[in-house]
Amino acid sequence: xxxxxMLLMHRNTPRDLEAHEQLxxxxxxxxxxxxxxxxxxxxxxxxEDQDAALRRVWDAVTASGTDDHIMFxxxxxxxxxxxxxxGTP
Numbered sequence: 001x002x003x004x005x006m007l008l009m010h011r012n013t014p015r016d017l018e019a020h021e022q023l024x025x026x027x028x029x030x031x032x033x034x035x036x037x038x039x040x041x042x043x044x045x046x047x048e049d050q051d052a053a054l055r056r057v058w059d060a061v062t063a064s065g066t067d068d069h070i071m072f073x074x075x076x077x078x079x080x081x082x083x084x085x086x087g088t089p
Contacts, residue, residue, distance in 0.1 A: 001046055002053030005073030008039030019069035026060040040073065 006023075008016035012035055020041070024032040031044040047053040054072075061067050 001044055002050050004043045004045070004053055004057045006041050006043055006057075007071050007073050008035050008041070009069055009071055011039045012037070016069045019064070019066035022064040023060055023066050023070055026064040027057070030056075030060075 008020060010016045016039060017035075020032070020035060023043075024030075027043065027045065029046070033041045033043070035041040043057050045053045045056050047056060057072075061070055
């Protein structure tokens with residue numbers, strides 16, 4: 001089991017919440033957690049390793065067309081890249 005941290009980019013707007021539902025529909029056998037007040041949530045997938053989990057969730061974001069509303073919290077190649085969108089230092 002691998003967990004992937006995700007972020008709703010516009011802090012729980014109606015369209016972000018719709019995107020969250022669309023991502024969950026694209027990952028029917030994964031556990032897609034509820035977003036907190038900042039829009040942070042986790043996706044838990046049953047994969048052999050973290051890289052496979054990242055690929056699987058990436059594919060689901062792409063397939064669901066939610067890439068304008070959902071982003072990865074951390075990626076090994078781009079640490080803290082989300083911070084530019086957070087509005088905090």
